[in-house]
Amino acid sequence: MKKLTFLFLFVSININSQSNYPKDYFSNPLNIELILNGTFGELRPSHFHSGIDFKTKFKEGLDVYSSAEGYVSRISIKHGGFGKALYINHPNGYTTVYGHLKKFNKKIEDYIKRIQYEKKSYQIEHYLKQGILKIDKNEKIAFSGNTGSSFGPHLHYEIRLTKNQKVLNPQLFGFDIKDTRKPTISSLFLYNLDNLNNISNPIKLKIQKMNDSLYQSEKVFASGTIGFGISGFDRQDLANNKNGIYKYSTYYNDKKIIDFNFESFSFEESIKIKTLIDYKYYINNKSRIIKLFKDKGNDLSIYLNNKSGYIDVENSPSIYTIIVSDLKGNKSIVKIPIIKSDLINDSLKNIKLFASNKSINNKLDYNFKFENAEIKIAKNTFVKAVQLNIESLKDSIKIVNPEIAVFKNIKVNFFNKEKRKGNYLALKDKDGNESFATSNLNSKNYFYHKTKLLGTYFVKNDSIPPSIQLKNFKNNDWISNKNFIRFKILDNETGIKSYKIKINNKWTLFEYEYKRNELFYEFDNYFLNQTKNLIEVFIEDMVGNKTQKSFTFYRN
Template sequence: MKPLLFFILFSCSIYGQSEYPQDYFRHPLDIPLVLSGTFAELRSSHFHGGLDIKTQRKQGLKVYTAAEGYVSRIKISHFGYGKAIYITHPNGYTTVYGHLKKLSDRFEEYIKQCQYDKESYEVEVFPHSEELLVAANEVIAFSGNTGSSGGPHLHFEIRDNQERPINPLLFGMKVKDSKQPYVSAVFAYPKDENASINGKNERTQLRLIPQKSGDYTVEKITAYGDIGFGVTSYDKQDLAPNNNGVSNIQTIFNGNKSIEVDFKRFSFEETKHIKRYVDYNYYKTKKSKIQKLFIEQNNPLSLYKDVHDNGYVSVEDSTATVYKIRIRDYHNNETWVTVPIEGKPLVVKKDSLIDESNKTLIYSDQSTTLTSGLITVNFYENTLYDDEFVDFEVNSDTLFLHEDKIPLQKNFYINYDLTKYKSEHQDKIFISKLYGYYKRPNYIKTTRKGNVLSARSKTFGTFALAMDTISPTIKPINFQDKKWLSKYRYLKVKIEDDLSGISKYRATVNGQWILMEYDYKTKTLIHDFNDNIVKNTKNELKIIVTDNVGNSSTFEATFYRK
């Protein structure tokens, strides 16, 4: 049974939904609202900006505008949201619909005209407020799996007039959820060298003891000094097995609130700082996200409320104290974690000290340039969150720049001098990041100025020069040269590049540009004959595909239609 004191203390903090209109927006699909992703859910490099709504593993479900308004933006891209439409409403909010298979007929006609005008599949347009009006309950699109989607679903957002995403459930949309959040791990962190947990001056995982109520206690710990805590927690809903994000976390030390993390709204500018919110080192090594319930320097997140001493608690000698964590989902299902603490000033040094004699110190508030041989790396001010000792080693054309265990705020810049390479080879060289057991090179965007190649990265790792002299491949999927295609609606071609990757492509029929949608997941180009561009009986198809270092391949074929 939960203490009445805590119920009274926090009953007033239940979301005040009255500040958001409750009956204005409808659910954008006509099936039950079941989520595969919740608002502000922790992703690898950002907080999730909306709801991921399940579409029953199907594509092509009708997508309705959440309310009347006008189309203020349409963006078609290979990655990200894929095909996305943005609708601005009279009340000032904007709704976003992403990963669409296609738009409704009038919007599809509009955007295809833009694509043909610009001769590009990827376009972004901003219609004026009177150009594309939409009514309430109008079908504006059909659900799909375009862009960086891991499976068919609809990504749905509500943004305010400052383009800040807000949890759509605050507007009265209903999800069936009667389950408590669950906790898989709790950790304690010493703030500095004067603090200890169970006799150690290092991050310490605490032993969880599940209770019949669904809450947890932790085996009593001994601690001393300023201590922070972290938790790994998830929420599950009634109709989906997904591990979703929670909505609110509060901590209490001896009856007083220490910190609150409220996932109600954030800005896109700050979402990259998820690397500061989670324990990045632990995530990169263990593939699990610990949410740090304390605030370190250079953490600009706006998610925090009622912060006392940056969320740290001070444990004194010979004291008996209690730390509590209250975790809630949006529907106020809650789970408590209780941590009993005995104050005991015992500090044992870490088992092994890190040898920093061969490392390079990079200050977070200063610019730093590292040079070895023909390689230069530039760190500008505030690239790192903290001052860090990093590994920096160059072996021939390979740059070893620490492991990807330290979070970065901004990109650093790598420069290679190509003077020693023959001029005829320089155009085919790019900077790659090496991944996996076999250290396979992966292209990162590379620019060249004179004899210097440059690239940027927001993660540490191993980098090397790679050379790509092989052109992309182009293979027809559903047709052959000099065949009739009268019964086909689509023309399909597979394009691949084995090293630097596809940069661009261009397709024409009888010399006229045709729209071919590119699905990078299946490596397929698709032309829809319903575009009514192909009108001749005999048609000459030409496709040119170019990789990221300029190698090109040309495919030509003749086909017939009537």
């Protein structure tokens, strides 16, 4: 392919919305230089990242400060999600969120621990009225941690509009994050659109980096309607981890085509990430392409204009330009020369249709009944008409098409043929991986399940109860010098459903860290010390198998 010569056209990056947010109201929530471990709007498996992640020097326990005065409006403690999280409402109409915390300050810890003991539950979702827990600006409110669905110590930080909980990009509020690095373009893809509005498989285009900000694509020969997709990442100055890109803009012969950024979004639309990326390509390749055009069902609020993003190829020569940029104005540009040609691209010829037996009109409700199963699919479960393979076999029910995204729950009922203790409904995905679906049975002995996961459902049995082991002392030990009690609990098949621990016949607040298969308790004011102490541990898995063990420890 011959190299192109072209005139570099400067296209300005206008991020005027940045001026709409107060730049000096919120202060640094950590008393260290801020380094990003994750950016706002980053693409996650099933949602957009709703905040920014600050590095905490690869450790837990750093002081976390309130970014402004206000009051604690919500305390959330979960095994997954944000783990221990704190929500603070501020007088200016914003809410800040601090997630994956190790613990709260004494004032907040005492308040929420009383409620946990009253409810006899570690997991809490508690909302507070104004005036109960007032917070000053720069008040130490917690310590950073790794709780919840976090796989390395960091602080998850959000800014929301209090009135509707819409999340906003915290970088728009003036935080000092050093960034002089331009986004990186990893891959570029071409899509064709036929007369029936069928989108082709992506065609990977060769790109060459011309300098620190300019990429040049090979020539594209096409006619009719086409679109492009892109893969890339951004880095800041003080870390090499790959973060998400803030803004995407495209131009065709200097006319703006599509423009979107990650300034804000609502939680309700986060699932529509599956319409922004090439979902089929992601499922098959475990890599994401951001489509620079709006596919069916994409009604995301991130777009700054109403255009579709597709282009109709004009007479030669023509240039398609992609500009990606960060919040500091660092940008990278891709130039794509397009030659109008009547040649039919092979990508339209090579589309492999999924082998299916059911055509689903997305505007209709469906109720498929079989001898041993029932499947209910409500209208708007998908974003367009789809093809499914739905098949009832002797011991399973198939609802298969791994290349499509599901946006509403599908109801699955499956007959529990053999009434055995420990039976459950399992799911096998396209790669043969099996997982627990449900153990819920209705009065007619059918498993009932709501799911967005397609695959093969079948009945499986788990007869093995969970295991319990002492971790940091032995039975009958003196532990006067220890601040914690730790257990290892494990269930190798369906997982842990619930746990309860009593010390001297009193419910005791143990935390469950599922990433370490650990239950632990820090001695607190609720512990009534005796020289000889009895611990009773009760564990139940997802199908009702139970294990109970008792241990004794001595403490002065």
